[in-house]
Amino acid sequence: MGELALIEWIRGHAIGAGAGEVVVGPGDDAAILRIGAELVAFATDAVVAGIHFGPGAAGSAVGWKALAANVSDLAAVGAEPVASVAAVALGTPGGDEYGRAVYEGLAACAAEFGCPVVGGDVSAAPEGAATVVSVSVIGRFAGGARPVLRSGAAPGQPVYVTGELGGSGLGRHMEFRPRLAEGLWLAREGLAAAMIDVSDGLAADIAHICRESGVGAVIDEGAVPVSAAAREAAEESGRTALEHALADGEDFELLFTVAPGDAAGLESGWPTDLRLTRLGETTDRAGEIVLRTAAGGEGPIGVGGYEHGLGGGGAGGAGGSGA
């Protein structure tokens, strides 16, 4: 079952009222809860051996990735990390030393991004089973920040992305740094109208924003910040580097829209050295995501995004259509 299909199903079956108010339920990068006077972000992400990391991955890199992917979810809604918990099913790879290395990777990421690991559950998985590291995080909104959702975009808004895209599978997917400082700044300054982290691939993730916001988008082909890794991947795959930048998953960059009047302030005030690229803009053609060539032609973006758990993204697949 694909993640999207099951999340759709969960959405239709959200059940039960708790002791807090569910401000935003399943389907965004994090759920948003009101507990007393506080708004709290709550998210979970798991990494599975053979799917999200290979047999040769160091335990410490696996731990880092598991927590970093969660911190990236908090960044994408503009929430500051409060704490994390980790449930580790140690199969293959496994063993005591491997388990400790996983926790060392979690601890390194926790220290780096201020997201202490405050609880854990460890199970030995049966012989031959894949190791699974599941992390959940809580975040809060401080300094006047409000939650930034996928649904906040309006037509005619510039679309931006941080960093460079594509080829993450060559190595960066295990050692990326979530864009927390940038996400918090965008939320505090009230600049991001809609935001998501690029985990499924640029084409798929812009489609998520478009779908939730009821808009379309035009992406300038020449603007896409193609990474060196995307070019390297293209040499072997027979696809273009641009296709990798559009379709590969696990970049963990931030993709967001801003009100037209905020673009200048965004660009002049950008708080870090991280590359910031204006990709194009949203349109009122709901669900239509098109690639604009240098010559001014437009065509469907035509690449599938990376759907977690189903292997790498491939050209021409579903998922990027924004339907």
Next chain:
Amino acid sequence: MGELALIEWIRGHAIGAGAGEVVVGPGDDAAILRIGAELVAFATDAVVAGIHFGPGAAGSAVGWKALAANVSDLAAVGAEPVASVAAVALGTPGGDEYGRAVYEGLAACAAEFGCPVVGGDVSAAPEGAATVVSVSVIGRFAGGARPVLRSGAAPGQPVYVTGELGGSGLGRHMEFRPRLAEGLWLAREGLAAAMIDVSDGLAADIAHICRESGVGAVIDEGAVPVSAAAREAAEESGRTALEHALADGEDFELLFTVAPGDAAGLESGWPTDLRLTRLGETTDRAGEIVLRTAAGGEGPIGVGGYEHGLGGGGAGGAGGSGA
């Protein structure tokens, strides 16, 4: 690696300060965080195919168990559920229908205990890998309730347990009802001094309370509420039903101490039909846990608890010594 050993290790390596205050870190049933003016409980628990459920378990029972174990953790600290998130790695058993059934089980438990599932992550685990369902929960303390910790016991306090113990592996471990109403009542009334849910087995869990509180305990052999399932298990295992009641894990009952002056009020005010048993009392012999026979003799409790992920509890193992 055993859960206890790794949790010890995590404790020594808790790293990083987040945007909230960590009031209670790893090692209790839930971590306690202060976020603004709110105290929040945060816990995680995973169920792994081949360890926590068998190949024939229905997906809905697996989903129920995964969330119910987490609600039990909240009950044990006296926190009211706010929301949960679930990360599902679908291996074997797996497939679309199985995945949906897992979520149906989660949803049923969510509705029953007011703990909505507000986020999810679904991965296809590789061929042959075990299905892992990892759930995390957030709880809050309402109506004047304060967190009840394992460390709150003092010498000379009566020790109580809810329900009946042992033989949970025959079926109850998949369909237990967490003792939420009782845990919330105990916390709201300020009656429980220390509390834990019986997941590792009575002997191991009383040892956890003793270790964290720096006390010992005497358990009256004749008082232990031996379940019919424990007697049934004894017929096949060659061990006694009492041994099963002391050592088997996953009863998910509440084990707690109260101040001597509160015992009468506890027993007269007990809010539900659930059986409540006075097992014995805490002592000032730190770490010593003894079984008192009807004749008044005392002996070491001498059974190992169930350590999650390492198979069922066995007689004579480590873990129940309270060292």
